[in-house]
Amino acid sequence: MRTTIGMLDEQGLARFSMRRLAAELGVTPMSVYWYVDNKDDLLEIALDEIGGEVPVPSDSPDADWRQQVRQVAAGYRAMLVAHPWASRLIGEYMNVGPKATAFSTVMRSIMRRTGLPDEMIPGALSTVYQFTYGFGTVEGRWQERCRAAGVREDDLFEEMSETARDHPGFHGLADLVERRGRASSLAEVRERDFAFSLDCLIAGIEAMRDRAHPGV
Amino acid sequence: MRTTIGMLDEQGLARFSMRRLAAELGVTPMSVYWYVDNKDDLLEIALDEIGGEVPVPSDSPDADWRQQVRQVAAGYRAMLVAHPWASRLIGEYMNVGPKATAFSTVMRSIMRRTGLPDEMIPGALSTVYQFTYGFGTVEGRWQERCRAAGVREDDLFEEMSETARDHPGFHGLADLVERRGRASSLAEVRERDFAFSLDCLIAGIEAMRDRAHPGV
DNA sequence: ACCTGAACACCGTTCAAGT
DNA sequence: ACCTGAACACCGTTCAAGT
Numbered sequence: 001m002r003t004t005i006g007m008l009d010e011q012g013l014a015r016f017s018m019r020r021l022a023a024e025l026g027v028t029p030m031s032v033y034w035y036v037d038n039k040d041d042l043l044e045i046a047l048d049e050i051g052g053e054v055p056v057p058s059d060s061p062d063a064d065w066r067q068q069v070r071q072v073a074a075g076y077r078a079m080l081v082a083h084p085w086a087s088r089l090i091g092e093y094m095n096v097g098p099k100a101t102a103f104s105t106v107m108r109s110i111m112r113r114t115g116l117p118d119e120m121i122p123g124a125l126s127t128v129y130q131f132t133y134g135f136g137t138v139e140g141r142w143q144e145r146c147r148a149a150g151v152r153e154d155d156l157f158e159e160m161s162e163t164a165r166d167h168p169g170f171h172g173l174a175d176l177v178e179r180r181g182r183a184s185s186l187a188e189v190r191e192r193d194f195a196f197s198l199d200c201l202i203a204g205i206e207a208m209r210d211r212a213h214p215g216v
Numbered sequence: 217m218r219t220t221i222g223m224l225d226e227q228g229l230a231r232f233s234m235r236r237l238a239a240e241l242g243v244t245p246m247s248v249y250w251y252v253d254n255k256d257d258l259l260e261i262a263l264d265e266i267g268g269e270v271p272v273p274s275d276s277p278d279a280d281w282r283q284q285v286r287q288v289a290a291g292y293r294a295m296l297v298a299h300p301w302a303s304r305l306i307g308e309y310m311n312v313g314p315k316a317t318a319f320s321t322v323m324r325s326i327m328r329r330t331g332l333p334d335e336m337i338p339g340a341l342s343t344v345y346q347f348t349y350g351f352g353t354v355e356g357r358w359q360e361r362c363r364a365a366g367v368r369e370d371d372l373f374e375e376m377s378e379t380a381r382d383h384p385g386f387h388g389l390a391d392l393v394e395r396r397g398r399a400s401s402l403a404e405v406r407e408r409d410f411a412f413s414l415d416c417l418i419a420g421i422e423a424m425r426d427r428a429h430p431g432v
Numbered sequence: 433a434c435c436t437g438a439a440c441a442c443c444g445t446t447c448a449a450g451t
Numbered sequence: 452a453c454c455t456g457a458a459c460a461c462c463g464t465t466c467a468a469g470t
Contacts (some may be wrong), residue, residue, distance in 0.1 A: 033444095033445075122405075130347045134347070203427075208416050247434070
């Protein structure tokens, strides 16, 4: 599993194969099948494995759920950025391994402390989760592309800005460029956007809770 | 392109190959390469093509942004559910084709009508987008699995409920089961969750706007 | 302009066999 | 218990050649 995760991190999911894993382990392709049923099985295990990298806050009943949501979201995002192949697999498998299960249990108990009525908890949870997943995914893929092209991300961005200036019809690029605004680096913009989005989600949850309990 | 999209819809991305496409078209594998550079190129075009299926509201300056956000989100979700392979590709490519570009332009002009300060627009946009993408993705994948297994989704759900009852340690499933609550069908719960999440996002955006303009 | 055939360097996986 | 070899049915893609 260690070599598998290492290879996935370094070369990406597309370049990973059973035969290459076997070669890396100095062994014949078929010997891998003694430890694992098939490729899907192997990847599913690798996926659950890195789920354990996301730090989950201790479940004290008097902790601030807002801060804990921010904490877990940051951890999950970091995990996705460290292992961009994970976001590709998360949708494919059921994700009911031990790490994934533990994670979702903690998330639910945090969400219960928002004061939302029970039937809204799943909706709120998925709002936060889907956002974090999406954000971490595009961030990871972008960095992956930069690494594959062998350039620093701000250089690549600079290059794209020029292309956008030279081809004014190309709005897709213009969006990207505009997004940076006057900030000094892409990383800075990303932090700002991420923080804003979480604030926005938290404010939304608070508003929905207040709407559900008009008397409080 | 029509046959490509048809094959992807029916058999999924995993079963799609250049050779099968050629066979379906009654032609030799290599003739496909006369129209398209390579497989990535083909998929990228297919992806932008179905982007045109998402209805975009007319950009009238006095329209209610809340309703328009809900409208576009519903359309985007429907597109992802109709073409589950799309969510797998959206992260892979740059998505700067004509349809994708038009879409993001409209989204930005809707978001500008929220009254949010300019530097918050990208963050708000990505919050809504990432949620919708994630929601549509898991919904599409779930239905894909049901179809592959040849069962109706509520039957499959019933089966999982039993497994969850028989194996109490399996919390991943318990989550799923609990989520349905007392509703009559999974589809109903999904609609409720989706509506809640959008309300939550919209409430969050309003709260952030009010926080940024304390005087209004 | 449009299509073919043969070939290359890959895949995941089965199955019978070795130690 | 752990690994191998040969084989099967696939891939995407190049390149030279046909009409």
